Amino acid sequence: EVQLLESGGGLVQPGGSLRLSCAASGLTFRTYAMSWVRQAPGKGLEWVSAISSSAISTYYVDSVKGRFTISRDTSKSTLYLQMNSLRAEDTAVYYCARVTPNWDHFDSWGQGTLVTVSP
């Protein structure tokens, strides 16, 4: 069974930084693309970033380009999201999700970690 466990969320001031982690188990991590999806309080899902299985290709939603960096460590089966220059509008639950080989949907999700950006 695939398990994705996010960590690293918390309260941070505007302009601050935070690094999220997603520990994966029950899958051959190195063979799957991975992604981050977020959900602001009371709002809908928003795709944030994705990384290919080889880590050669990365993708970002426009609103986080230049501020967020996605990466992965195959030896640790862990996905990361480095978030810098955080803004109030980045406040959300951040989910880690596995991307299927066709890059067409997300078939496994973590339980999420809450990031709150506030003075």
Add this chain to the structure above:
Amino acid sequence: QSALTQPPSASGSPGQSVTISCTGTSSDVGGYDYVSWYQQHPGEAPKLMIYEVDKRPSGVPDRFSGSKSGNTASLTVSGLQAEDEADYYCSSYAGGITPFVFGTGTKVTVL
């Protein structure tokens, strides 16, 4: 990339059917047969219900079905049950440098 458009709410009585639409453009929904649907109960992570327009993952009841016509995809829940009350989100592959887009979400209420 703009979010796909879904109605904010839909409802039906137990045993009835409800259909949710998801409208995009020729760059996403209309351009690929890669539409997926997710169910989300309050406080829980999303769960995949439909992928590649009309395919059901193992374990998803056949009461859930998907379809697509042009730039609009649809999710139908037949034989509504109390546990179907949840938020539903569509998603589509969009290619390019922003490969994924979600819908605005629909709250389904079982009356």
